[in-house]
Amino acid sequence: xxxxxxxxISSILLCISVSTALAQKKKQIAxxxxxxxxxxxxxxxxxVASLATSTFINNGMYSSEAGIQxxxxxxxxxxxxxxxxxxxxVSTDNIKxxxxxxxxxxxxxxxxxxxxxxxxPTNNLFTAGLRLGMxxxxxxxxxxxxADNYWGGSTSINYPTQNVSKIWYEFVIxxxxxxxxSFYLGWxxxxxxxxxxxxxxxxxxxxxxxxxxxxxxxxxxxxxxxYHFWPEKKxxxxxxxxxxxxxxxxxxK
Amino acid sequence: xxxxxxxTLIFSIFLNVSCVTDDTCIQTKYVKLxxxxxxxxxxxxxxxxxxxxxxxxxxxxxxxxxxxxxxxxQSVDSILYNNKKVNTIDLPLNNNSTVSIFxxxxxxxxxxxxxTMTIYHSNINDYLSLECGCIVTHAIDKVTTTYHYIDSARxxxxxxxxxxxxxxxxxxxxxxxxxxxxxxxxxxxxxLFNK
Numbered sequence: 001x002x003x004x005x006x007x008x009i010s011s012i013l014l015c016i017s018v019s020t021a022l023a024q025k026k027k028q029i030a031x032x033x034x035x036x037x038x039x040x041x042x043x044x045x046x047x048v049a050s051l052a053t054s055t056f057i058n059n060g061m062y063s064s065e066a067g068i069q070x071x072x073x074x075x076x077x078x079x080x081x082x083x084x085x086x087x088x089x090v091s092t093d094n095i096k097x098x099x100x101x102x103x104x105x106x107x108x109x110x111x112x113x114x115x116x117x118x119x120x121p122t123n124n125l126f127t128a129g130l131r132l133g134m135x136x137x138x139x140x141x142x143x144x145x146x147a148d149n150y151w152g153g154s155t156s157i158n159y160p161t162q163n164v165s166k167i168w169y170e171f172v173i174x175x176x177x178x179x180x181x182s183f184y185l186g187w188x189x190x191x192x193x194x195x196x197x198x199x200x201x202x203x204x205x206x207x208x209x210x211x212x213x214x215x216x217x218x219x220x221x222x223x224x225x226x227y228h229f230w231p232e233k234k235x236x237x238x239x240x241x242x243x244x245x246x247x248x249x250x251x252x253k
Numbered sequence: 254x255x256x257x258x259x260x261t262l263i264f265s266i267f268l269n270v271s272c273v274t275d276d277t278c279i280q281t282k283y284v285k286l287x288x289x290x291x292x293x294x295x296x297x298x299x300x301x302x303x304x305x306x307x308x309x310x311x312x313x314x315x316x317x318x319x320x321x322x323x324x325x326x327q328s329v330d331s332i333l334y335n336n337k338k339v340n341t342i343d344l345p346l347n348n349n350s351t352v353s354i355f356x357x358x359x360x361x362x363x364x365x366x367x368x369t370m371t372i373y374h375s376n377i378n379d380y381l382s383l384e385c386g387c388i389v390t391h392a393i394d395k396v397t398t399t400y401h402y403i404d405s406a407r408x409x410x411x412x413x414x415x416x417x418x419x420x421x422x423x424x425x426x427x428x429x430x431x432x433x434x435x436x437x438x439x440x441x442x443x444x445l446f447n448k
Binding site: 089091092093095097141144145146148149150151152153155157159201202203204206 | 276277316318329331333345347348349350353378379380382383384386387389
């Protein structure tokens, strides 16, 4: 109930922030990225949703991540995401699971926004993309009780320092809006599918850093705050200066 | 702008649904050895060699546990089958020992006959998940019995786990049955099986 309430509140806040961002967009003069250039700078994003979830929702899991997104022709956005995540979970039978680990994701986003000929220039993005995620991590499973209901007696088993590598892929869909000059707010939804599944007989982890709870498929949500480096303004200014100088030269001639 | 808000709301609702986690175990944890009764020499049966069952009226099955104080084998308090008319018995093997002993009491028309079946096995701890914990599966090494009513026992499937399989066949002697003056097959005690 509490979790649903928190998500409801965050959803409303998200709607407000997106609408505010769009409203602010109208007020400022947007300088569009140059679609003829291959490299249009890069954006550094920090995920706020994972930080907020880790702080406000006590579900035994925490995560924080950041990423770098290159802007190629304002169409393709190769992305690298790195983060740290962990879980400290106790089951209803008092079995304890603990893990901490790093994770990485590589992939590319594609800008789905079609540029209309009469539309105002903008840097806002509506993207869809793919990621390949991986994590190598250690985990402990302790206090596994084995009770014999018929013959009697019980024993407790511990599985300390288990190590595993997991690989998964993600479908990502999201929005990025330039709120203030070079500052971006955005969100994205991810559907994750595990490639390396559990081997029968192994002590499987309950949680995979960067993937979430160990299931064949999982969902993820990021709310990002980003800053775009190498702003196009400088490039535009330079090109304007060159054009003005050329015009002046033509007049003097 | 309306389009963006609509997409955001749809995804937020989707997220609310997907974030509900289930911490209950949905896997079966019931590990048991299955033993079926067969007739060694079913001369009286209509479908010879394809009939399971025995001529006893009922069976009582109970585990026997070694008591280190009295240095004797004592019956476990809980009775697995109490005067039941069955052709198949499911037996729990001891998780903390490699030997499980069962007392099988066959109630015949005139008297009761007791046999003891000893199962030697190894135990394997099998971790399932955080929700389900661990189960103990077994591998049967050897089965020995006394031969008062039981003729012999044969291992069919060595692995004892959650999969439903016929692990042991217990053969009962029809000549012994004849000596007990039982001449008819009770239809309820007949079960066909596929090889």
